[in-house]
Amino acid sequence: MNAVLKETAYAAAPLAVHGLTHSYEGSSVLRGVDLALEPGSVLGLIGRNGAGKSTLIRAMLGLLQPLSGSAFVFGEPALKLGDDAKARLAYVPQQPEALAWLTAQQMLDYVGRFYPRWDTEFANRTLERWNIQPNKLLAKLSPGERQRVDLIRALASQPELLVLDEPAAALDPVARRELLREVALRAGESGTTVLFSTHIVSDLERVASEIAFLHEGRLLLRCGVDETKERYARLWLPAAKSAAAPAQALSRRRHEDGSLSLVVERDAHEQWPEAAKLAGARLDALGLEDLFVEIAE
Protein backbone atom coordinates (compact mmCIF):
# COMPACT_ATOMS: atom_id res chain seq x y z
CA MET A 1 0.00 0.00 0.00
CA ASN A 2 2.70 2.39 1.02
CA ALA A 3 4.68 1.59 -2.08
CA VAL A 4 1.65 2.30 -4.25
CA LEU A 5 1.08 5.65 -2.54
CA LYS A 6 4.70 6.51 -3.05
CA GLU A 7 4.51 5.58 -6.75
CA THR A 8 1.52 7.89 -7.22
CA ALA A 9 3.19 10.75 -5.39
CA TYR A 10 6.28 10.28 -7.50
CA ALA A 11 4.31 10.31 -10.74
CA ALA A 12 2.74 13.66 -9.75
CA ALA A 13 5.96 15.28 -8.55
CA PRO A 14 7.90 17.35 -11.10
CA LEU A 15 11.07 16.08 -9.49
CA ALA A 16 11.57 13.10 -7.20
CA VAL A 17 14.43 10.90 -6.08
CA HIS A 18 14.50 7.86 -3.87
CA GLY A 19 17.38 6.19 -2.04
CA LEU A 20 20.01 8.08 -4.00
CA THR A 21 23.64 7.22 -3.26
CA HIS A 22 26.76 8.25 -5.11
CA SER A 23 30.49 8.37 -4.61
CA TYR A 24 33.54 9.79 -6.32
CA GLU A 25 36.72 7.72 -6.28
CA GLY A 26 35.50 5.65 -3.38
CA SER A 27 34.40 8.50 -1.12
CA SER A 28 30.69 8.85 -0.49
CA VAL A 29 29.02 12.04 -1.69
CA LEU A 30 25.34 11.07 -1.38
CA ARG A 31 24.36 8.61 1.34
CA GLY A 32 20.71 7.80 0.63
CA VAL A 33 18.67 10.87 -0.31
CA ASP A 34 14.86 10.88 -0.66
CA LEU A 35 13.37 14.08 -1.98
CA ALA A 36 10.24 15.04 -3.92
CA LEU A 37 9.03 18.49 -4.99
CA GLU A 38 5.39 19.52 -5.03
CA PRO A 39 4.23 21.33 -8.17
CA GLY A 40 4.52 25.10 -7.70
CA SER A 41 6.85 24.87 -4.72
CA VAL A 42 10.19 26.62 -4.42
CA LEU A 43 12.72 24.39 -2.72
CA GLY A 44 15.97 25.92 -1.55
CA LEU A 45 18.80 23.45 -1.26
CA ILE A 46 21.45 24.48 1.20
CA GLY A 47 24.62 22.94 2.53
CA ARG A 48 28.31 23.57 2.97
CA ASN A 49 30.75 23.40 0.08
CA GLY A 50 31.25 19.76 -0.77
CA ALA A 51 28.00 18.68 0.91
CA GLY A 52 26.93 17.13 -2.41
CA LYS A 53 24.46 19.78 -3.63
CA SER A 54 25.58 19.85 -7.28
CA THR A 55 25.88 16.07 -7.39
CA LEU A 56 22.37 15.71 -6.02
CA ILE A 57 20.99 18.17 -8.58
CA ARG A 58 22.75 16.43 -11.45
CA ALA A 59 21.52 13.02 -10.30
CA MET A 60 17.97 14.35 -9.88
CA LEU A 61 18.00 15.50 -13.50
CA GLY A 62 19.54 12.30 -14.84
CA LEU A 63 22.80 14.04 -15.80
CA LEU A 64 24.79 11.47 -13.88
CA GLN A 65 24.05 7.87 -13.09
CA PRO A 66 23.93 7.37 -9.33
CA LEU A 67 25.51 4.37 -7.64
CA SER A 68 22.04 3.32 -6.49
CA GLY A 69 18.56 4.77 -6.18
CA SER A 70 16.12 6.21 -8.68
CA ALA A 71 15.30 9.66 -10.06
CA PHE A 72 12.15 10.83 -11.82
CA VAL A 73 11.36 14.01 -13.75
CA PHE A 74 7.64 14.60 -14.39
CA GLY A 75 7.21 10.92 -13.50
CA GLU A 76 9.67 9.71 -16.18
CA PRO A 77 12.94 8.00 -15.29
CA ALA A 78 15.46 10.86 -15.28
CA LEU A 79 18.12 8.84 -17.09
CA LYS A 80 15.80 8.24 -20.08
CA LEU A 81 14.09 11.59 -20.35
CA GLY A 82 12.01 12.23 -23.49
CA ASP A 83 12.27 15.42 -25.58
CA ASP A 84 8.86 16.55 -24.39
CA ALA A 85 9.93 16.47 -20.74
CA LYS A 86 13.22 18.16 -21.60
CA ALA A 87 11.38 21.09 -23.21
CA ARG A 88 9.40 21.61 -20.00
CA LEU A 89 12.45 21.99 -17.79
CA ALA A 90 15.36 24.40 -17.60
CA TYR A 91 18.60 23.83 -15.74
CA VAL A 92 21.38 26.34 -15.12
CA PRO A 93 24.56 24.66 -13.94
CA GLN A 94 27.35 26.44 -12.11
CA GLN A 95 29.68 25.84 -15.04
CA PRO A 96 28.44 27.39 -18.29
CA GLU A 97 27.50 24.96 -21.01
CA ALA A 98 28.66 24.62 -24.63
CA LEU A 99 27.82 26.69 -27.76
CA ALA A 100 30.69 29.06 -26.91
CA TRP A 101 31.28 29.82 -30.59
CA LEU A 102 28.00 31.75 -30.84
CA THR A 103 27.24 35.24 -29.61
CA ALA A 104 24.75 35.59 -26.77
CA GLN A 105 22.11 36.84 -29.22
CA GLN A 106 22.75 34.02 -31.71
CA MET A 107 22.60 31.40 -28.98
CA LEU A 108 19.31 32.69 -27.59
CA ASP A 109 17.78 32.96 -31.10
CA TYR A 110 18.96 29.44 -31.83
CA VAL A 111 17.77 27.65 -28.68
CA GLY A 112 14.56 29.69 -28.63
CA ARG A 113 13.31 27.75 -31.64
CA PHE A 114 13.20 24.55 -29.60
CA TYR A 115 10.89 25.92 -26.93
CA PRO A 116 7.18 26.31 -27.69
CA ARG A 117 6.71 29.09 -25.11
CA TRP A 118 9.93 31.06 -25.74
CA ASP A 119 9.68 34.71 -24.59
CA THR A 120 11.85 36.70 -27.05
CA GLU A 121 10.91 40.04 -25.54
CA PHE A 122 12.03 38.89 -22.05
CA ALA A 123 15.31 37.54 -23.42
CA ASN A 124 16.21 40.80 -25.20
CA ARG A 125 15.12 43.03 -22.34
CA THR A 126 17.04 41.03 -19.73
CA LEU A 127 20.22 40.88 -21.83
CA GLU A 128 20.22 44.65 -21.71
CA ARG A 129 19.30 44.92 -18.02
CA TRP A 130 22.01 42.45 -17.03
CA ASN A 131 24.67 44.25 -19.12
CA ILE A 132 25.42 41.50 -21.62
CA GLN A 133 26.75 42.64 -25.01
CA PRO A 134 24.50 40.67 -27.39
CA ASN A 135 27.10 40.50 -30.17
CA LYS A 136 30.05 39.26 -28.15
CA LEU A 137 31.04 35.62 -28.49
CA LEU A 138 30.04 33.54 -25.48
CA ALA A 139 33.63 32.30 -25.28
CA LYS A 140 34.77 35.89 -24.70
CA LEU A 141 32.35 36.54 -21.86
CA SER A 142 33.43 36.21 -18.23
CA PRO A 143 32.17 33.12 -16.32
CA GLY A 144 29.69 35.36 -14.49
CA GLU A 145 28.37 36.78 -17.76
CA ARG A 146 28.09 33.28 -19.20
CA GLN A 147 25.99 32.18 -16.24
CA ARG A 148 23.78 35.27 -16.63
CA VAL A 149 23.17 34.33 -20.29
CA ASP A 150 22.32 30.81 -19.14
CA LEU A 151 19.85 32.21 -16.60
CA ILE A 152 18.21 34.31 -19.33
CA ARG A 153 17.95 31.23 -21.54
CA ALA A 154 16.37 29.25 -18.70
CA LEU A 155 13.83 31.93 -17.79
CA ALA A 156 12.91 32.85 -21.38
CA SER A 157 11.91 29.25 -22.09
CA GLN A 158 9.15 29.64 -19.44
CA PRO A 159 9.76 26.18 -18.01
CA GLU A 160 7.42 24.26 -15.73
CA LEU A 161 10.44 23.16 -13.75
CA LEU A 162 13.38 25.48 -13.14
CA VAL A 163 16.58 24.15 -11.59
CA LEU A 164 19.33 26.60 -10.63
CA ASP A 165 22.68 25.59 -9.17
CA GLU A 166 24.15 28.49 -7.17
CA PRO A 167 22.61 31.18 -9.41
CA ALA A 168 23.61 34.00 -7.08
CA ALA A 169 27.34 33.69 -7.69
CA ALA A 170 27.17 35.40 -11.09
CA LEU A 171 24.92 38.29 -10.16
CA ASP A 172 25.40 41.67 -8.52
CA PRO A 173 22.87 42.54 -5.79
CA VAL A 174 20.50 44.35 -8.17
CA ALA A 175 20.43 41.56 -10.75
CA ARG A 176 20.14 38.99 -7.97
CA ARG A 177 17.07 40.73 -6.63
CA GLU A 178 15.60 40.70 -10.17
CA LEU A 179 16.23 36.99 -10.48
CA LEU A 180 14.57 36.34 -7.11
CA ARG A 181 11.58 38.43 -8.21
CA GLU A 182 11.26 36.36 -11.40
CA VAL A 183 11.51 33.12 -9.44
CA ALA A 184 8.98 34.21 -6.80
CA LEU A 185 6.39 35.56 -9.23
CA ARG A 186 6.64 32.66 -11.65
CA ALA A 187 6.19 30.13 -8.87
CA GLY A 188 3.29 32.09 -7.39
CA GLU A 189 1.49 32.94 -10.62
CA SER A 190 2.43 30.38 -13.26
CA GLY A 191 2.91 27.50 -10.87
CA THR A 192 6.54 27.00 -11.91
CA THR A 193 8.31 24.48 -9.68
CA VAL A 194 11.75 25.69 -8.65
CA LEU A 195 14.75 23.97 -7.14
CA PHE A 196 17.74 26.13 -6.37
CA SER A 197 20.88 25.69 -4.40
CA THR A 198 22.58 28.61 -2.76
CA HIS A 199 24.87 29.54 0.05
CA ILE A 200 23.18 32.95 0.44
CA VAL A 201 20.59 32.06 3.02
CA SER A 202 18.66 35.34 2.88
CA ASP A 203 17.88 34.72 -0.83
CA LEU A 204 16.37 31.46 0.14
CA GLU A 205 14.40 33.02 2.98
CA ARG A 206 12.84 35.48 0.53
CA VAL A 207 11.54 33.14 -2.13
CA ALA A 208 11.74 29.53 -0.97
CA SER A 209 8.62 27.86 0.35
CA GLU A 210 10.71 24.99 1.70
CA ILE A 211 14.30 24.26 2.51
CA ALA A 212 16.30 21.08 2.35
CA PHE A 213 19.56 21.02 4.24
CA LEU A 214 22.13 18.63 2.81
CA HIS A 215 24.92 17.72 5.19
CA GLU A 216 27.61 15.14 4.50
CA GLY A 217 25.50 13.50 1.80
CA ARG A 218 22.32 13.26 3.85
CA LEU A 219 19.21 15.43 4.12
CA LEU A 220 19.38 16.70 7.68
CA LEU A 221 16.30 18.86 7.53
CA ARG A 222 13.36 19.29 5.16
CA CYS A 223 10.82 21.82 6.28
CA GLY A 224 8.79 24.88 5.28
CA VAL A 225 10.82 28.08 5.71
CA ASP A 226 8.31 29.64 8.13
CA GLU A 227 7.84 26.41 10.05
CA THR A 228 11.60 25.99 10.44
CA LYS A 229 11.89 29.41 12.03
CA GLU A 230 8.98 28.75 14.35
CA ARG A 231 9.89 25.21 15.27
CA TYR A 232 13.59 25.37 16.17
CA ALA A 233 15.48 27.51 18.65
CA ARG A 234 18.78 27.58 20.46
CA LEU A 235 18.67 26.63 24.12
CA TRP A 236 21.55 27.75 26.30
CA LEU A 237 21.99 26.15 29.71
CA PRO A 238 24.46 27.33 32.34
CA ALA A 239 27.02 24.76 33.49
CA ALA A 240 25.12 24.04 36.71
CA LYS A 241 21.98 23.13 34.75
CA SER A 242 23.58 21.35 31.82
CA ALA A 243 22.80 17.91 33.26
CA ALA A 244 19.11 18.67 32.71
CA ALA A 245 19.65 19.06 28.95
CA PRO A 246 17.08 17.22 26.83
CA ALA A 247 18.34 13.99 25.26
CA GLN A 248 16.87 14.98 21.89
CA ALA A 249 18.67 17.84 20.17
CA LEU A 250 19.68 18.63 16.60
CA SER A 251 23.05 19.79 17.77
CA ARG A 252 24.87 20.00 21.07
CA ARG A 253 27.87 22.15 21.87
CA ARG A 254 29.71 22.37 25.18
CA HIS A 255 31.40 25.73 25.88
CA GLU A 256 34.63 26.22 27.79
CA ASP A 257 32.84 27.36 30.95
CA GLY A 258 30.79 24.15 30.97
CA SER A 259 27.62 25.78 29.67
CA LEU A 260 25.77 24.07 26.86
CA SER A 261 24.15 25.21 23.59
CA LEU A 262 21.58 22.98 21.94
CA VAL A 263 19.32 23.31 18.94
CA VAL A 264 15.93 22.13 20.19
CA GLU A 265 12.56 21.54 18.61
CA ARG A 266 8.98 22.08 19.74
CA ASP A 267 7.14 18.87 20.57
CA ALA A 268 3.81 17.70 19.14
CA HIS A 269 2.01 20.10 21.50
CA GLU A 270 4.09 23.09 20.35
CA GLN A 271 5.99 23.09 23.66
CA TRP A 272 9.72 23.64 24.07
CA PRO A 273 11.65 21.07 26.12
CA GLU A 274 11.17 21.34 29.89
CA ALA A 275 14.77 22.47 30.40
CA ALA A 276 13.93 25.80 28.70
CA LYS A 277 11.94 26.75 31.80
CA LEU A 278 14.85 26.26 34.22
CA ALA A 279 16.13 29.36 35.97
CA GLY A 280 19.06 30.80 34.03
CA ALA A 281 18.18 28.93 30.83
CA ARG A 282 17.94 31.05 27.70
CA LEU A 283 15.94 30.29 24.58
CA ASP A 284 16.78 32.23 21.40
CA ALA A 285 14.83 32.23 18.16
CA LEU A 286 17.15 31.56 15.25
CA GLY A 287 17.33 32.84 11.70
CA LEU A 288 18.02 30.10 9.17
CA GLU A 289 21.67 31.05 8.82
CA ASP A 290 22.31 30.74 12.54
CA LEU A 291 20.39 27.47 12.60
CA PHE A 292 22.55 26.01 9.84
CA VAL A 293 25.77 27.16 11.41
CA GLU A 294 24.71 25.54 14.68
CA ILE A 295 23.82 22.27 13.00
CA ALA A 296 26.68 22.08 10.51
CA GLU A 297 29.49 22.84 12.91
Added chain:
Amino acid sequence: MDASLLTIQPNAPEPIYRQIVEQLRRLIASGQLGTGDLLPSVRDVAGFHAINPMTVSRAYGLAEAEGLLERLRGKGMAVAATRRASQTENQRLALLEPQLLELARHARELELPAEPVLRRLTRLLDD
Protein backbone atom coordinates in the same frame (compact mmCIF):
# COMPACT_ATOMS: atom_id res chain seq x y z
CA MET B 1 -0.92 52.06 0.63
CA ASP B 2 2.31 51.37 -1.21
CA ALA B 3 4.26 48.11 -1.00
CA SER B 4 7.38 50.10 -0.05
CA LEU B 5 5.77 50.98 3.28
CA LEU B 6 6.57 47.44 4.45
CA THR B 7 10.08 46.52 5.55
CA ILE B 8 11.09 42.91 5.04
CA GLN B 9 14.03 41.38 6.85
CA PRO B 10 14.42 37.92 5.34
CA ASN B 11 17.15 36.83 7.75
CA ALA B 12 15.31 37.77 10.95
CA PRO B 13 14.19 34.86 13.14
CA GLU B 14 10.60 36.03 12.68
CA PRO B 15 8.99 34.53 9.56
CA ILE B 16 8.24 37.07 6.81
CA TYR B 17 4.47 36.51 6.96
CA ARG B 18 4.51 37.47 10.65
CA GLN B 19 6.64 40.54 9.94
CA ILE B 20 3.98 41.71 7.48
CA VAL B 21 1.05 41.14 9.86
CA GLU B 22 2.91 42.86 12.68
CA GLN B 23 3.66 45.92 10.51
CA LEU B 24 0.06 46.13 9.29
CA ARG B 25 -1.10 46.01 12.89
CA ARG B 26 1.24 48.87 13.78
CA LEU B 27 0.38 50.96 10.69
CA ILE B 28 -3.30 50.60 11.50
CA ALA B 29 -2.89 51.24 15.22
CA SER B 30 -0.87 54.39 14.55
CA GLY B 31 -3.43 55.68 12.08
CA GLN B 32 -1.05 55.63 9.09
CA LEU B 33 -3.58 53.28 7.54
CA GLY B 34 -7.24 54.13 8.00
CA THR B 35 -10.49 52.25 7.56
CA GLY B 36 -11.16 51.45 3.91
CA ASP B 37 -7.60 52.13 2.74
CA LEU B 38 -6.69 49.64 0.01
CA LEU B 39 -3.74 47.33 0.45
CA PRO B 40 -1.30 46.70 -2.43
CA SER B 41 -2.02 43.48 -4.31
CA VAL B 42 -0.23 40.28 -3.36
CA ARG B 43 1.66 40.54 -6.64
CA ASP B 44 2.81 44.11 -5.92
CA VAL B 45 4.13 43.24 -2.48
CA ALA B 46 5.76 40.01 -3.68
CA GLY B 47 7.29 41.74 -6.70
CA PHE B 48 8.54 44.81 -4.83
CA HIS B 49 10.23 42.80 -2.09
CA ALA B 50 11.14 39.75 -4.23
CA ILE B 51 9.37 37.40 -1.85
CA ASN B 52 7.14 34.41 -2.46
CA PRO B 53 3.53 35.50 -3.21
CA MET B 54 2.28 32.67 -1.00
CA THR B 55 3.95 34.36 1.96
CA VAL B 56 2.05 37.59 1.26
CA SER B 57 -1.25 35.69 0.82
CA ARG B 58 -0.64 33.95 4.12
CA ALA B 59 -0.03 37.30 5.86
CA TYR B 60 -3.15 38.88 4.34
CA GLY B 61 -5.20 35.82 5.26
CA LEU B 62 -4.02 35.98 8.85
CA ALA B 63 -4.67 39.74 9.05
CA GLU B 64 -8.15 39.13 7.65
CA ALA B 65 -8.82 36.42 10.23
CA GLU B 66 -7.73 38.82 12.96
CA GLY B 67 -10.15 41.44 11.68
CA LEU B 68 -7.44 43.88 10.61
CA LEU B 69 -8.29 43.59 6.92
CA GLU B 70 -11.37 42.77 4.92
CA ARG B 71 -11.68 41.51 1.38
CA LEU B 72 -13.59 43.89 -0.90
CA ARG B 73 -15.10 42.24 -3.92
CA GLY B 74 -13.23 43.23 -7.06
CA LYS B 75 -10.91 45.61 -5.20
CA GLY B 76 -8.75 43.36 -3.06
CA MET B 77 -7.87 43.87 0.56
CA ALA B 78 -8.71 46.96 2.56
CA VAL B 79 -8.29 48.02 6.17
CA ALA B 80 -11.34 46.81 8.06
CA ALA B 81 -13.57 49.13 10.03
CA THR B 82 -12.11 49.43 13.52
CA ARG B 83 -13.73 46.85 15.66
CA ARG B 84 -11.89 47.70 18.81
CA ALA B 85 -15.12 48.64 20.59
CA SER B 86 -16.95 45.54 19.50
CA GLN B 87 -14.14 43.16 20.39
CA THR B 88 -14.42 41.54 23.78
CA GLU B 89 -11.75 42.13 26.36
CA ASN B 90 -10.54 38.58 25.90
CA GLN B 91 -10.13 39.05 22.14
CA ARG B 92 -8.12 42.18 22.69
CA LEU B 93 -6.05 40.49 25.37
CA ALA B 94 -5.30 37.65 22.96
CA LEU B 95 -3.59 40.18 20.66
CA LEU B 96 -1.12 40.90 23.46
CA GLU B 97 -0.33 37.22 24.05
CA PRO B 98 2.94 37.11 22.02
CA GLN B 99 4.37 40.12 23.88
CA LEU B 100 3.23 38.73 27.23
CA LEU B 101 4.87 35.38 26.52
CA GLU B 102 8.05 37.15 25.54
CA LEU B 103 7.97 39.25 28.71
CA ALA B 104 7.43 36.17 30.88
CA ARG B 105 10.34 34.44 29.17
CA HIS B 106 12.69 37.36 29.76
CA ALA B 107 11.63 37.65 33.38
CA ARG B 108 12.39 33.97 33.92
CA GLU B 109 15.78 34.28 32.22
CA LEU B 110 16.64 37.15 34.54
CA GLU B 111 15.38 35.04 37.46
CA LEU B 112 12.99 37.80 38.49
CA PRO B 113 10.06 36.84 40.70
CA ALA B 114 6.59 37.82 39.44
CA GLU B 115 5.90 40.47 42.06
CA PRO B 116 8.35 43.26 41.11
CA VAL B 117 7.66 42.69 37.41
CA LEU B 118 3.91 43.02 37.93
CA ARG B 119 4.44 46.07 40.14
CA ARG B 120 6.44 47.80 37.42
CA LEU B 121 3.96 46.78 34.73
CA THR B 122 1.04 48.08 36.74
CA ARG B 123 2.78 51.42 37.13
CA LEU B 124 3.44 51.58 33.37
CA LEU B 125 -0.19 50.78 32.62
CA ASP B 126 -1.45 53.44 35.02
CA ASP B 127 0.64 56.16 33.40
